Amino acid sequence: MGLVKSEGIVLKAGRLRETSKIVNLYTDRFGKLTVVAKGALKPGSRFGADLEVCNHILAVIYRREGKEIDYLSSTDILNDFPKTKAELPKWTAACGACELVDKATSGEEAQAQLFASLLGTLKGIEYSTSGRVAVHFWHFVLRLLEILGYRPDFSSCVKCRKRAEEDEVLFSAADGGLVCRNCSIEAEFYHKLSRSTAGKVSLLQKRRSENLFRINLTRSEKEEIRRVLPAFWKYHLGDKLDLKSFEFMEKMAGDRVR
């Protein structure tokens, strides 16, 4: 405890009393921390604009033994993602990714992997065209699910392991993947999706965030993913996620694919 240094990504920032900020940071060394930046809202504050949501910073934090809230001592900006902040679809996707991490993680479970994945996604969004942000966003949702212990199977039937061959396949949130016609049960609810969408999701699961440039999603693929992944998330993670986080995808589903 005492003064520690860590990279962090600002997940959420709010006002605390008159002149301070309270910030949720996802750090590479300590997982999620809630920190207070005293005087951050005063003119000429040493924190400047470092504590905006999505910013990647180097933080010196005063950690207090046994306390839920720590104090931010100083910050340096590492990435402030100017292109993301200038384009609404990018900004919404980046904030959506930060919001998911904020809601899906609690306290300290140091996950260097999650930190790296969120940072990779923010960089991917920054350097992509706005028509491709959905690729980066859904890739991140799949990575986050995997880190949390869920990897829905989009390539073969979860019951008999047969590979999906029909043009239209069935997805079960409860069973955690595709279910073939033979194994499907009449009374169960399934999401119908095209095999091409299932194939794209499966591909996204295999790729690293810096390796997504060849993957494009058509409008209908985006729409299907937007129905299926939030349903899966909600089924397994329940109240941890408000579906509002995904609402912007509705608008983005109509975006031109570039």
Ligand SMILES: [Zn+2]
């Ligand atoms: Zn089957």
